[in-house]
Amino acid sequence: xxxxxxxxxxxxxxxxxxxxxxxxxxxxxxxxxxxxxxxxxxxxxxxxxxxxxxxxxxxxxxxxxxxxxxxxxxxxxxxxxxxxxxxxxxxxxxxxxxxxxxxxxxxxxxxxxxxxxxxxxxxxxxxxxxxxxxxxxxxxxxxxxxxxxxxxxxxxxxxxxxxxxxxxxxxxxxxxxxxxxxxxxxxxxxxxxxxxxxxxxxxxxxxxxxxxxxxxxxxxxxxxxxxxxxxxxxxxxxxxxxxxxxxxxxxxxxxxxxxxxxxxxxxxxxxxxxxxxxxxxxxxxxxxxxxxxxxxxxxxxxxxxxxxxxxxxxxxxxxxxxx
Amino acid sequence: xxxxxxxxxxxxxxxxxxxxxxxxxxxxxxxxxxxxxxxxxxxxxxxxxxxxxxxxxxxxxxxxxxxxxxxxxxxxxxxxxxxxxxxxxxxxxxxxxxxxxxxxxxxxxxxxxxxxxxxxxxxxxxxxxxxxxxxxxxxxxxxxxxxxxxxxxxxxxxxxxxxxxxxxxxxxxxxxxxxxxxxxxxxxxxxxxxxxxxxxxxxxxxxxxxxxxxxxxxxxxxxxxxxxxxxxxxxxxxxxxxxxxxxxxxxxxxxxxxxxxxxxxxxxxxxxxxxxxxxxxxxxxxxxxxxxxxxxxxxxxxxxxxxxxxxxxxxxxxxxxxxxxxxx
Numbered sequence: 001x002x003x004x005x006x007x008x009x010x011x012x013x014x015x016x017x018x019x020x021x022x023x024x025x026x027x028x029x030x031x032x033x034x035x036x037x038x039x040x041x042x043x044x045x046x047x048x049x050x051x052x053x054x055x056x057x058x059x060x061x062x063x064x065x066x067x068x069x070x071x072x073x074x075x076x077x078x079x080x081x082x083x084x085x086x087x088x089x090x091x092x093x094x095x096x097x098x099x100x101x102x103x104x105x106x107x108x109x110x111x112x113x114x115x116x117x118x119x120x121x122x123x124x125x126x127x128x129x130x131x132x133x134x135x136x137x138x139x140x141x142x143x144x145x146x147x148x149x150x151x152x153x154x155x156x157x158x159x160x161x162x163x164x165x166x167x168x169x170x171x172x173x174x175x176x177x178x179x180x181x182x183x184x185x186x187x188x189x190x191x192x193x194x195x196x197x198x199x200x201x202x203x204x205x206x207x208x209x210x211x212x213x214x215x216x217x218x219x220x221x222x223x224x225x226x227x228x229x230x231x232x233x234x235x236x237x238x239x240x241x242x243x244x245x246x247x248x249x250x251x252x253x254x255x256x257x258x259x260x261x262x263x264x265x266x267x268x269x270x271x272x273x274x275x276x277x278x279x280x281x282x283x284x285x286x287x288x289x290x291x292x293x294x295x296x297x298x299x300x301x302x303x304x305x306x307x308x309x310x311x312x313x314x315x316x317x318x319x320x321x322x323x
Numbered sequence: 324x325x326x327x328x329x330x331x332x333x334x335x336x337x338x339x340x341x342x343x344x345x346x347x348x349x350x351x352x353x354x355x356x357x358x359x360x361x362x363x364x365x366x367x368x369x370x371x372x373x374x375x376x377x378x379x380x381x382x383x384x385x386x387x388x389x390x391x392x393x394x395x396x397x398x399x400x401x402x403x404x405x406x407x408x409x410x411x412x413x414x415x416x417x418x419x420x421x422x423x424x425x426x427x428x429x430x431x432x433x434x435x436x437x438x439x440x441x442x443x444x445x446x447x448x449x450x451x452x453x454x455x456x457x458x459x460x461x462x463x464x465x466x467x468x469x470x471x472x473x474x475x476x477x478x479x480x481x482x483x484x485x486x487x488x489x490x491x492x493x494x495x496x497x498x499x500x501x502x503x504x505x506x507x508x509x510x511x512x513x514x515x516x517x518x519x520x521x522x523x524x525x526x527x528x529x530x531x532x533x534x535x536x537x538x539x540x541x542x543x544x545x546x547x548x549x550x551x552x553x554x555x556x557x558x559x560x561x562x563x564x565x566x567x568x569x570x571x572x573x574x575x576x577x578x579x580x581x582x583x584x585x586x587x588x589x590x591x592x593x594x595x596x597x598x599x600x601x602x603x604x605x606x607x608x609x610x611x612x613x614x615x616x617x618x619x620x621x622x623x624x625x626x627x628x629x630x631x632x633x634x635x636x637x638x639x640x641x642x643x644x645x646x647x648x649x650x651x
Contacts, residue, residue, distance in 0.1 A: 049516035050487075156604045157366075186365035186543065191587040192600035213517065216589035220598065243591065257521035258591055259546030261573045265528065266550035268521040273486045 003076050004037035005174055005207050011070035013056055026278040030056040032231040043208040045222035047215055049274055053231040054211045058177045062094055063087055095168035099180035101160035105152045111163045112148040118170045137166040141196050158189035177209045194220055215258060219243050227251045230277055230285040233304055237311035247318050250286045292317050325397050327537050328354040333391035338384060344608040346372050348561040359538040361548035364558035367605050370541045374509045378418050379408045409447040417498035421510035423490035427482040433493055434478030437462035444501045465496040470526055488519035509541040524550045545588055549573055557581045560606055560616040567642040578644050579621045623648050
């Protein structure tokens, strides 16, 4: 059996508390004992609300921030303890796309220069060959040559995101980590970018780790989805299962809260708000808001159980309650 | 009977260094007392500028009224003095905004800010300011009305101690302080998580029903309109292109832009329906396209659309479209 492209085992990130000048801050566990695997050419969605740790997870997996515990394997190589120099050749193969393309682009570089920069730094092309390669990359993401010499302020949000994608593709990565790539875009532009992402993955066999709070977008892009709540995965499985027939009460609440075009009115599906990660509730993190919680849910953190069909679920109650 | 709010041929321009942007280009809208109207459209369509016009919050200059009227209970607010406008704000028309954190003073307790707002409104309508204690009691009553637990303790809290959803509830409570008849909500749930958004939308729906409030809700999210508004107006590049009952518009949009907008929304329950983008991008409002402003992106545009601006006309009862090619 082939190994996954990216694997995390027991991944944890704790931001230590500080004894500051005015007050002490408590330690925050942003990501806790997280296991996941992403196959070559696959797309895994990470969903959850603000503060659930999904963006921290992205930065951990790319080794952009130090991890507190766990192991990360990229293409069968343990990268957990690699130093910057050893990481550098791997960085070409894993690229990050941010939410806000305006902040990700240098305002003084044209689209052409922005995409050429990584190729130039890595010494992969010069002169005519470089220009041709950049033009081909921009065409691939749907930006015609007329846009080559435009600066970011002369581009729309969607066009800027296309430049960011072209720049990420320049070094021919195997993995794209996309952190809310369409959240800053209008819906008519979002649909265009989703088409670009689909086409790229089909053509280049890229793997996507796709982070989003928008469940409908994740459903379009990903085959598998992991739902995070307060730093932990609570449910993981195929997109059709997790978003079509959710089993965890939190996933159900999320899906139930999305306003639908077909229905008038919206019924709140969960009371309250996600708890403060600095003072998590006892036992299961979701139990204070959970409609099916029992006293046992307060006693200990339920394990993330792997079910027969490969679905992972952190809720023994859901398994008792539903058929 | 006159409508609560009537916007007639309202044109607003912004004078910029690059030229004059025709930001609102002939808006006609009506809202009855107790009615709920969603204004939906993408970035730059003018929906927030329109909302701010109702409270006279657009800075003038650079903004400039080119023509039209905004009649509230029959009188034109565009001609009102600052003093008359102050009487209206809060007492008759109230507004809540997208980012609750930036509308609260981080240094003051919630109670202090609410008391100031309540007493400020007393002054604005020329009444004697009620004492702080009375204002505080009123504040606690308002916090309870928006479903916040332990109002008394909350009054002593500072904004950073509250979650995003609680802050937005506090601002809604403040908006209710003067018993307004019209609530203008500009993307009130956009900064909130989806489970909290559902709670705040349910709260707004309850307040509208209980208090007979009229609601104008500005949003980019058609799902939010479906959840909270009986009627909806779709805006594009400073014009209203379609206005209809929400259920009618969402199930069968007639204007090509409204059709495109709905087709672009990914459907969680029907993933097999691929969202379709709209080719091209929004036009410059300094040099807008001649004729119909949507024609450069429109799949059904003809020569007439390039030269003649379509006027919005009622093609079905309660349903109007600004398109030369619209058929019922």
